[in-house]
Amino acid sequence: MAAAIVVVLVLSIVVFTGKRSLDAKGREYNSRREELSQQIAEEESRSQSLEEYKKYVKTKKFVEEIAKNKFGLLYPDEIIFRSEGSGR
Secondary structure, eight states: OHHHHHHHHHHHHHHHHHHHHHHHHHHHHHHHHHHHHHHHHHHHHHHHHHHHHHHHHTSHHHHHHHHHHTTOOOOTTOOOOOOGGGOO
């Protein structure tokens, strides 16, 4: 009878320590899952922004901005007024 009690106690200790280890791993996995969910949300937002930019790049307004800002091009009837201190 005493041997059976000892075996039950030993098994209880083993099960208890195993449970604690599994609980710790569970918390770690839940934390990692939350991090990954946040990263997925951020990447989806970034993807949406890139899609909007992709559409914008195909517009006439974008082409006009690049032509004016990067290449200094103007429409034939367009006049630009600059102040003395503008540096351009």
